[in-house]
Every structure is written in structure tokens, then in C-alpha cells.
Amino acid sequence: MGLFDDAKSNSSLFLNPVALDYEYQPKMVPYRENQQHFIATCIKPLFQKRNGRNLFIFGKPGIGKTVATKHVLNELEEQTDDILPIYINGWRKNTPYKILLEICEVIGYKFTQNKKTEELFQAVLPFINKKALVLCLDEVDKVKEIDILYSFLEDIYNKTIILITNEKYWLDKLDTRIKSRLLPEILEFKTYNFEEVQGILKQRIEHAFIPNVFDNESLKNLANKTFDLGDLRTGMYLLKESGDAAELRQSKKIEIVDIDKALDKLNKFKIKSSEDLNSEQSSLLDLIENNQDKSTTELHKLFNSKISYKSFKRRLDDLKNAKLIDFEEKSLGAGGRVTKVSLPKKLNEF
Ligand SMILES: Nc1ncnc2c1ncn2[C@@H]1O[C@H](COP(=O)(O)OP(=O)(O)OP(=O)(O)O)[C@@H](O)[C@H]1O
Ligand SMILES: [Mg+2]
Incomplete structure (x- = not known):
């Protein structure tokens, strides 16, 4: 038997392997109908040339936030040419400049060379304001200098801004000038049964x-x-x-x-x-594994008192961005709050 005989025979179990890619957009997104309706409700005023409602979506990883939102944006695109839906992943486009380049790309604006962020914004503004905009910033917690939101909120007339993240309390960190202009509806995605x-x-x-x-x-x-x-x-x-x-x-x-x-x-x-981690990161992961559900300040005390809390938190943020640890914000009542750190279930279970 030749080495490649089985590869040539057409006996694959896969009919359409693309359907298992993370980016694959299924035609139907069941069990998220209510959420999709809610997202659509926030967008609907744009059809009447009124300002839309902004929306903050949060929930744990891998539970359909992205796929459900994209489904709504796709349907919107099929329904009307007067509203411009733009989806941006903040992990990949993590600066205002990259976000604006992406918007230029979507609206087909080509004269981007040698333009700074603010110039790009001013250049695309007339295009956007001819229509209404639905801007979805997914993984918004990865975007640096989120103050760009201020310009979107101030200078675009009719829009719905959708922000998606795993972090329930992400909004609290926003500048009050942005928060008071954003005033978003809140939509939590709960885990599936x-x-x-x-x-x-x-x-x-x-x-x-x-x-x-x-x-x-x-x-x-x-x-x-x-x-x-x-x-x-x-x-x-x-x-x-x-x-x-x-x-x-x-x-x-x-x-x-x-x-x-x-x-x-x-x-x-x-x-x-985890083998790819440097030794400091590995020992930090070990510490977290042995002290599950401790707060960031408790871990800081246990880790190394020579580094400041701020630099310690940066190290934790790096591990979180690599999806190696999870944060959970817990309220202590009376306005107090702590961030608890744990290994994600994936790492824990095996
Ligand atoms: N209701 C659903 N119907 C069909 N596929 C789904 C559904 N929910 C989730 N999926 C699939 O599960 C995977 C994860 O979903 P999705 O990317 O939307 O998660 P997420 O909540 O955005 O996670 P993260 O916070 O990590 O970005 C995707 O491949 C998606 O197609
Ligand atoms: Mg997602």
C-alpha cells in the first residue's frame, strides 16, 4: 500500500471542515434569540433617522457574544444601505489608529497615507454622517487609549455603539466624560445550559x-x-x-x-x-494555582514585595491577555470591590 493511498481516497469524515473554524459564522444562532432582539432594538431608531441606543455586552468566553452580535449586523446589512455596520475586534485593532484604518477600509476611503489618527477621523466623518453608524468594538478591553470613543460619541450624529467584553465592570473604569455620553444599555450573556x-x-x-x-x-x-x-x-x-x-x-x-x-x-x-512562559510568569502561575480565588492585592503580598502593586498588576494583566488566568470582580458591598484571580477552567480541569 502506498503512503498516500488513504489521502487520495475520498473517505473523509468531514463534509465542511470550515464549519469548525472559530471565525465561522453559522446561519442560525439558536438560544440567543432574546439577546439578538435586544441588540436590534437598540439599533432600530436609526431607521427613523434618530440616534440609536448604545449597548454594553458582557459575559464569559465562548458563549456566543460575538456570533450573536455579528448575526444581527449581517441581517442589518441585508435590510438597508442607510446604516453602516462596522465590526472591529479590539484584540487585533487595539489602537485608535488601527481602528480608524479599519473603518477607512470598510467605507473604501483610500487616502490614508501620512494621515494621523485625528486626520483620519476627520476624513471619514463626512462619509459616516451621510448615513447612520453601528460600530461594534468587540474585545473592547484590549483597546489602548479608549478615549477615541469620545470623538465617536460627540461627532457622529446617528449611531449605536456596541461594546463587548468579558469584564463585567469594564465600564466603571471609563472616564466620566465618556460614560455620561455613552449611557449604554447593559446586556449580560449567561452561560448555556x-x-x-x-x-x-x-x-x-x-x-x-x-x-x-x-x-x-x-x-x-x-x-x-x-x-x-x-x-x-x-x-x-x-x-x-x-x-x-x-x-x-x-x-x-x-x-x-x-x-x-x-x-x-x-x-x-x-x-x-505554559512552557513558553518565562520563569517569573511560571512561578506566578504556580502561586495562583496554589492560592485559588485570592484577590490581586492578596497575591501581590504573597508574590514579591519588592515590586509595586502596579507592576504586579501589569504582570497579571499579561497572563490574563494570554487567557492563562481569569479575573472575577466581586463586590464587597458599600461600594467596595476586589478582583479575584483564578486559573481558567480549561487549565484547571486537565
Ligand atoms: N448559539 C450558538 N449557535 C451556534 N454557534 C454558537 C452559539 N454560541 C456560540 N457558538 C459558537 O461557539 C464559539 C464561541 O462563540 P463566540 O465566539 O460568539 O463566543 P464569545 O462569547 O464571543 O467569546 P469571547 O468572550 O471569548 O470572545 C464560536 O465558534 C461560535 O460559532
Ligand atoms: Mg467574542
Whole structure:
């Protein structure tokens, strides 16, 4: 038998592997209908040439915030040419300059060379003000110099600004001049229950794989794992990896052994990424692992009293940006608040 015979035969379990990419936009976004209606309600005044309502969306990772919002923006784009929907990921476009370049790209403004941020803004303003704007800044906590919002709020007439983040209390950090102009509606995305996780995975399986590769038992197993992790993105990863594992052993079905293989890989992947850390980061992660649910100030005391709290917090922020730790803001009543630090479930569980 030749080395590539199996690769040439057309016996893949995957029908449409793209459907498992993180960026894939499914046609339907079930279980988030209420949220999509709410987002649409904030946008609707723009159809009457009135100012829209701004919106702050928060919730844990991998629970459909991005996919549901994009679904609304896509539908808006199909409905009207008078409202300009612009989606920007603040992780990738993390400065006002990059955000404005992206807006130029979307509206087809080409004379961007040698223009500074403010000049770009002034250049695109007449284009935007001819229409209404829905600007979605996803992962908004990653954007540096968020004061750019001030200009958007002041100089664009009819708009809805949608801000998405994992951080429930992100708004509190905003400058009061921005906050008082933004006055957003608040929309929390709650985690999915087991039936919803199973429903989403089932739908995606139908798109991604040929029929009948998953039996009920395997689907339930996978849905259980995904539900425990609380993150549908990890569920998509497990689907893809278990499909690869089944193909590797030339099976026509994805079985529990394949799902276990995929889980193993998820585990190794995480360990590998922690090997890439420098030694200070590793010892900080160890400290967090051994002192779960401590606040940032408590950890600072335990870590190294020679560095200031501010630099310590910066180190924690770096780990959070690498998605290696989670923050949870807890209210102490009477206006007080602490930030608790923990390892994300993904790291903890394996
Ligand atoms: N209701 C749903 N229907 C179909 N697919 C979904 C649904 N919810 C989540 N997904 C899928 O799960 C994955 C994660 O969803 P999404 O990217 O929207 O999460 P998120 O809440 O924006 O997470 P993060 O805060 O990490 O950005 C995506 O691949 C998305 O397609
Ligand atoms: Mg997202």
C-alpha cells in the first residue's frame, strides 16, 4: 500500500471542515434569540433617522457574544444601505489608529497615507454622517487609549455603539466624560445550559461532518465535556480534533476514544503554552494555582514585595491577555470591590 493511498481516497469524515473554524459564522444562532432582539432594538431608531441606543455586552468566553452580535449586523446589512455596520475586534485593532484604518477600509476611503489618527477621523466623518453608524468594538478591553470613543460619541450624529467584553465592570473604569455620553444599555450573556450546549454542537456536527459519524452516546459525552468547560469554542476544538483522531484510525465513526484523544491534546496544548512562559510568569502561575480565588492585592503580598502593586498588576494583566488566568470582580458591598484571580477552567480541569 502506498503512503498516500488513504489521502487520495475520498473517505473523509468531514463534509465542511470550515464549519469548525472559530471565525465561522453559522446561519442560525439558536438560544440567543432574546439577546439578538435586544441588540436590534437598540439599533432600530436609526431607521427613523434618530440616534440609536448604545449597548454594553458582557459575559464569559465562548458563549456566543460575538456570533450573536455579528448575526444581527449581517441581517442589518441585508435590510438597508442607510446604516453602516462596522465590526472591529479590539484584540487585533487595539489602537485608535488601527481602528480608524479599519473603518477607512470598510467605507473604501483610500487616502490614508501620512494621515494621523485625528486626520483620519476627520476624513471619514463626512462619509459616516451621510448615513447612520453601528460600530461594534468587540474585545473592547484590549483597546489602548479608549478615549477615541469620545470623538465617536460627540461627532457622529446617528449611531449605536456596541461594546463587548468579558469584564463585567469594564465600564466603571471609563472616564466620566465618556460614560455620561455613552449611557449604554447593559446586556449580560449567561452561560448555556446542558441542553443548549448539546443543541449547538449537534447543529454544528450536521454542518461539519458527513451524516451519522456521531452516535448519541458520543454526542452526549462531548456535550458533557463542553458544558463542564463552559466554553463552546473548546467544544468546536474537540469536534475537530476527535474527527481527526477517528480518521487517523480509519474509523467511520467518532467514538469516545477519539474524544478522549482530543481532550488529551487540549491538555498538552495548554501545557505546551505554559512552557513558553518565562520563569517569573511560571512561578506566578504556580502561586495562583496554589492560592485559588485570592484577590490581586492578596497575591501581590504573597508574590514579591519588592515590586509595586502596579507592576504586579501589569504582570497579571499579561497572563490574563494570554487567557492563562481569569479575573472575577466581586463586590464587597458599600461600594467596595476586589478582583479575584483564578486559573481558567480549561487549565484547571486537565
Ligand atoms: N448559539 C450558538 N449557535 C451556534 N454557534 C454558537 C452559539 N454560541 C456560540 N457558538 C459558537 O461557539 C464559539 C464561541 O462563540 P463566540 O465566539 O460568539 O463566543 P464569545 O462569547 O464571543 O467569546 P469571547 O468572550 O471569548 O470572545 C464560536 O465558534 C461560535 O460559532
Ligand atoms: Mg467574542
